[in-house]
Amino acid sequence: MEIGKINTLKVLRETDIAYLLTDGESEVFLHKKEAKKPYLDNEELEVFLYTDNQGRITASTAIPFIQLDEVKRLEVVGIRHRYGVFLNIGIVKDLLLSLDDLPEDLNKWPQVGDFVFVKMIVKHDKLFAHIIGRKQLTDYFPDKEPLLENQVVNANVMYLLEHGLVCFTESFHEIFVHRNNFRKKYRIGETVNPKIIKQSSIDEYTATLIEQKEIMLEKDALFILNYLEEHSGIMPYTDKTSPEIISEIFHMSKSSFKRAIGSLYKAKKIKLDKEKTILNK
Numbered sequence: 001m002e003i004g005k006i007n008t009l010k011v012l013r014e015t016d017i018a019y020l021l022t023d024g025e026s027e028v029f030l031h032k033k034e035a036k037k038p039y040l041d042n043e044e045l046e047v048f049l050y051t052d053n054q055g056r057i058t059a060s061t062a063i064p065f066i067q068l069d070e071v072k073r074l075e076v077v078g079i080r081h082r083y084g085v086f087l088n089i090g091i092v093k094d095l096l097l098s099l100d101d102l103p104e105d106l107n108k109w110p111q112v113g114d115f116v117f118v119k120m121i122v123k124h125d126k127l128f129a130h131i132i133g134r135k136q137l138t139d140y141f142p143d144k145e146p147l148l149e150n151q152v153v154n155a156n157v158m159y160l161l162e163h164g165l166v167c168f169t170e171s172f173h174e175i176f177v178h179r180n181n182f183r184k185k186y187r188i189g190e191t192v193n194p195k196i197i198k199q200s201s202i203d204e205y206t207a208t209l210i211e212q213k214e215i216m217l218e219k220d221a222l223f224i225l226n227y228l229e230e231h232s233g234i235m236p237y238t239d240k241t242s243p244e245i246i247s248e249i250f251h252m253s254k255s256s257f258k259r260a261i262g263s264l265y266k267a268k269k270i271k272l273d274k275e276k277t278i279l280n281k
Contacts, residue, residue, distance in 0.1 A: 001026050002118055003049045003057060004068030004127050011043045021045065021059055030059040030192055041201045050093055051126045063088045071119045071132065071140045073156070073170055075187055076110045085110050087118065087129055095120065097129040102188070106162060110189030115156045117168055122260065134166050134174060136161050141172035147196050157190045167192055174204045181208035220252055220260035225269060225279070233279035247271070 001007055001023050009021040009028070018029040019039055030047060041046065047059035056257070058064040066072040066089050077094055078086035083103060086094035097118060102109050104188070110116055117137055118129035138223040147153060147169075155175055156235040165186055175194050186192065194207035210218075227250070237246065239261055243254035246277055250257060260279065264270045 001028065001049055001057065001140055002068070002200065003125075004122060005049065006046055006063070007049050007068065009058075011039045011041055011045065013041060016050070019238070021047065026057075027161065027257065028057050028059050030061070033059050034258055035059050047157060048091065050091065050119065052093065055126070060091045062091045063092050066095070066118075066120050068120050068122065068127070070214050071117060071137065073115050073168075074116050074129070074194060076112055076116065078112045079109065081113065083200060084118075087116065089120075095129045101129070101131045103160070107185070108187050114187070114189030114191065116189045117156070117158055117172070129135070133157070137168065138172065138174045142203075144171050144173055144203075147173055147198070149196055149228075151196045153207075155192055157186045157188055157192060160186070167194060171269060175207045176204060177207050177209055181209060181210055183219060218263075220250075220256050221263045221267075222261050222268075223252075224257075224264060227280040228270070228277070230233055233281065234276055237275050238275065238277055239240070240274075 001009075007023065009023055009096070010023045012020040014020075014028060018031045019035060021028050021030050026125050028049065030045070047056055047061055049059055050060045051272050065074060074087040074089060074095070076085050077088045080086070083096060084099040085097045087097055089095045097116065116131070119129055121130045153169050154171070155169045157165050157167045159166040159240050164176055165182070167177065169175070175196070176192055190216070192209055194209055197206045197208055200206050203256065237249065239258045244255050246252065246257045252260075261270070261272070265272055269280055271280060
């Protein structure tokens, strides 16, 4: 018998609450709640073996989403800070992703409803989920349809790095997002929608998590800052200036100008007056 895998076992006998199964050497229980129908003695069954909460090997007729040494994308269904996070694998018992695999900062842990890419392993005679290295994860699924530039994809954050983050699509495309290309803090397992910038290698893409409106706002704000610096830090234009003058001077719409001004004001780069905008020194 091997835990974490589908085993072919025979029904040895029936008890009040379970069927006793055997491979000819060892015996395990299949609880009647797990039985798909009444079974006869010597009937062969395909069952998945796992350890229950008491550490006993137990059988399930359900086919799990993942088996030993496989890598899958699994949903987080529970969190216990003393142990880690629990993942749904399609049987009555969830799979534990130990806190040993997770960051010390609890804010970076996956939350219920997030998805993580893990490998099922055996440790201390029990089944666990394990986060493997990013290149190992990529290598598990070498044949993937290529992603296109400017394509927006659904992915989950898996690795938090000093210079950015790495996320994976359901098809196991590896996507790197540089820290300059996102605005907020992310956690492992969080669902994101990166926009592909380019393919940087055979198996890796670079992307951005900044929406196009944010990118334009950044450029517009920089343009206005440069204008202020070139005009002694003062300009006679505000959010009350006519659209025609704004378009002539700054080559942008009135709404873009107002967003840029608002961004600069929030960043404490400028002071706003009724008839002029002043650069903070």
